Amino acid sequence: MIEAWNAADVRAAEAPLLEAGEPLMERASFALAMQVLADLRARRRHLRGARVVLLVGAGNNGGDALHAGGVLARRGLAVTAVLVSERAHTGGLAALRSAGGRVVELFADPARTAAVAADAASADVVLDGMVGIGARGALRGPAADLVTALTDARGGRRGSGARVVAVDLPSGIGADDGTVDGPVLPADRTVTFGAAKPGLLLPPAAHLVGELTVVDIGLSLEGAPALRRLEAVDVGRAWPVPGPTDQKYSRGVVGLVAGTSTYPGAAVLSASAAVRAGAGMVRYRGPGAVGHAVLAARPEVVAAPGRVQSWVVGPGVPPSDEDDGQHGRGGGGLAAARGDLGGMSQGATPAVVDAGGLSLLEPPCPPWFVLTPHAGELETLLRRHGEDVHRRDVEAAPLRWARRAHELTGATVLLKGGVTVVVGPSGAYAQADAPAWLSTAGAGDVLAGLLGAMLAARSAEVVERPGLAAEIAAAAALVHGRAAERANPGGPVAALDVADALPATVASLVAQA
Numbered sequence: 442m443i444e445a446w447n448a449a450d451v452r453a454a455e456a457p458l459l460e461a462g463e464p465l466m467e468r469a470s471f472a473l474a475m476q477v478l479a480d481l482r483a484r485r486r487h488l489r490g491a492r493v494v495l496l497v498g499a500g501n502n503g504g505d506a507l508h509a510g511g512v513l514a515r516r517g518l519a520v521t522a523v524l525v526s527e528r529a530h531t532g533g534l535a536a537l538r539s540a541g542g543r544v545v546e547l548f549a550d551p552a553r554t555a556a557v558a559a560d561a562a563s564a565d566v567v568l569d570g571m572v573g574i575g576a577r578g579a580l581r582g583p584a585a586d587l588v589t590a591l592t593d594a595r596g597g598r599r600g601s602g603a604r605v606v607a608v609d610l611p612s613g614i615g616a617d618d619g620t621v622d623g624p625v626l627p628a629d630r631t632v633t634f635g636a637a638k639p640g641l642l643l644p645p646a647a648h649l650v651g652e653l654t655v656v657d658i659g660l661s662l663e664g665a666p667a668l669r670r671l672e673a674v675d676v677g678r679a680w681p682v683p684g685p686t687d688q689k690y691s692r693g694v695v696g697l698v699a700g701t702s703t704y705p706g707a708a709v710l711s712a713s714a715a716v717r718a719g720a721g722m723v724r725y726r727g728p729g730a731v732g733h734a735v736l737a738a739r740p741e742v743v744a745a746p747g748r749v750q751s752w753v754v755g756p757g758v759p760p761s762d763e764d765d766g767q768h769g770r771g772g773g774g775l776a777a778a779r780g781d782l783g784g785m786s787q788g789a790t791p792a793v794v795d796a797g798g799l800s801l802l803e804p805p806c807p808p809w810f811v812l813t814p815h816a817g818e819l820e821t822l823l824r825r826h827g828e829d830v831h832r833r834d835v836e837a838a839p840l841r842w843a844r845r846a847h848e849l850t851g852a853t854v855l856l857k858g859g860v861t862v863v864v865g866p867s868g869a870y871a872q873a874d875a876p877a878w879l880s881t882a883g884a885g886d887v888l889a890g891l892l893g894a895m896l897a898a899r900s901a902e903v904v905e906r907p908g909l910a911a912e913i914a915a916a917a918a919l920v921h922g923r924a925a926e927r928a929n930p931g932g933p934v935a936a937l938d939v940a941d942a943l944p945a946t947v948a949s950l951v952a953q954a
């Protein structure tokens with residue numbers, strides 16, 4: 442698991458060590474230099490003569506870059522520091538100069554910005570040390586102009602020309618929330634110190650981080666992290682592997698309220714995913730014609746009422762304001778979902794509430810209800826609660842708005858997207874496991890069925906431990922993303938293929954753990 446800590450927590454953990462005279466900056470910058478050397482060795486035969494440009498701001502982030510530059514210059518690399526501010530870390534500057542590094546005072550001669558950017562773009566490595574966790578707001582002044590010019594000089598493409606290594610974080614991102622309010626230089630790698638910061642894991646900033654390296658500088662961080670990211674081993678270890686005394690009811694029954702005559706496919710996809718994820722049983726409850734389609738695809742599904750350990754409500758059910766009255770026919774669709782959800786809020790059965798189910802919610806909900814909106818659906822849900830928010834706001838600050846939805850409803854919220862953000866009563870997760878190929882119709886229905894099966898398997902525990910639903914939801918996002926990758930590595934996937942890849946994906950996660 443990757444744990445990410447807010448800037449204030451990192452500073453608080455640094456303070457006593459700095460007071461005790463621990464050389465934190467030396468540790469950080471040495472590790473940074475070693476990472477740069479390792480990356481260079483992988484790309485060229487000789488290090489001598491490789492060109493490194495440091496972009497250096499006024500604070501300790503610039504100090505890290507300058508000290509690392511000193512280490513690299515001593516190894517024979519040609520290092521140039523570009524100062525974007527009048528002030529620069531004194532010790533770092535002295536270290537670089539004594540190692541033979543050059544210094545360009547860009548702040549004193551802004552007309553040179555384009556030329557400096559062109560030179561940096563053709564170097565082997567650019568270290569972005571303009572600001573770290575001490576930044577206030579978007580980059581401004583010469584730093585902002587240099588980033589804009591350098592992004593132009595690289596043709597806007599990451600991976601072309603100089604390799605960009607961000608020091609602690611790509612300068613200008615919101616360290617705690619991943620917001621991007623101005624120019625930011627996209628990194629190929631980010632070397633972060635002490636602990637990951639939430640902004641490195643959250644979109645939109647997460648897309649500018651590249652490969653993430655966390656350097657241990659000896660901080661002891663206390664309390665709960667601001668954000669977590671599950672890794673394969675966490676999910677494999679927690680997977681409910683059946684034992685010799687298990688039977689279908691102990692493994693969990695998923696009740697599926699999904700699909701209408703207009704959208705029967707969603708029910709098929711959710712049912713397939715729940716069956717393929719190892720549910721003990723899947724019960725379908727919905728319009729008869731849809732039930733026939735579900736049974737034709739998955740004969741394992743049972744269309745009779747009975748015991749249920751988790752509900753999945755809403756895939757393929759249009760929101761209530763689109764309901765034209767036909768969806769309630771045949772004892773299924775919206776009418777069934779509405780009746781079921783009302784009863785479920787009172788009971789103690791976990792539920793996944795997706796798509797049209799979201800419009801039926803009547804908060805307060807228990808934390809074992811997991812809402813699974815995409816950004817557009819979250820906009821609708823939040824606006825119904827009086828928030829003046831648009832989809833673009835949700836996309837610009839997903840953790841903030843997922844958290845708001847959790848506060849407003851009481852439910853656990855899984856916000857779908859390229860990075861899936863989950864917020865529950867004891868913390869938040871950000872999962873980035875899925876290839877972009879997964880953004881295809883029906884993928885969300887598969888996630889709903891998969892999550893339903895995972896909640897059903899640990900139904901009683903999910904109700905007892907308020908934070909568990911979020912952990913399971915984050916795990917479902919990981920499994921979903923990995924199944925998409927497994928279904929067709931590097932290429933397009935269809936939603937049903939993702940469901941079909943679940944058994945092998947789960948087997949490999951369990952085997953690795």
Ligand SMILES: NC(=O)C1=CN([C@@H]2O[C@H](COP(=O)(O)OP(=O)(O)OC[C@H]3O[C@@H](n4cnc5c(N)ncnc54)[C@H](O)[C@@H]3O)[C@@H](O)[C@H]2O)[C@@H](O)CC1
Pocket residue numbers: 455459465466469470498499500501502503505526571572573574575576577578579580581582584608609610634658
């Ligand atoms: N305290 C320490 O000894 C350690 C600090 N570390 C480094 O120190 C960094 C934090 O250092 P600081 O607290 O000095 O802060 P930063 O270096 O992140 O930035 C602060 C400086 O940047 C300028 N600035 C702020 N916002 C700006 C903006 N929007 N546009 C342009 N310039 C802006 C201000 O002049 C300010 O002095 C961490 O990110 C990390 O890289 C690491 O070396 C670990 C140890």
Ligand SMILES: Nc1ncnc2c1ncn2[C@@H]1O[C@H](COP(=O)(O)OP(=O)(O)O)[C@@H](O)[C@H]1O
Pocket residue numbers: 815856857858859860861875876877878879880881882883884885886887888921
């Ligand atoms: N750019 C992306 N990269 C990776 N996964 C994505 C991306 N965009 C969306 N997804 C994932 O694809 C799925 C789409 O779900 P959803 O929007 O509900 O589609 P549908 O309603 O058609 O099933 C979600 O699991 C989401 O997290």
Ligand SMILES: [K+]
Pocket residue numbers: 502569570571572573607608609610611612
């Ligand atoms: K930086």
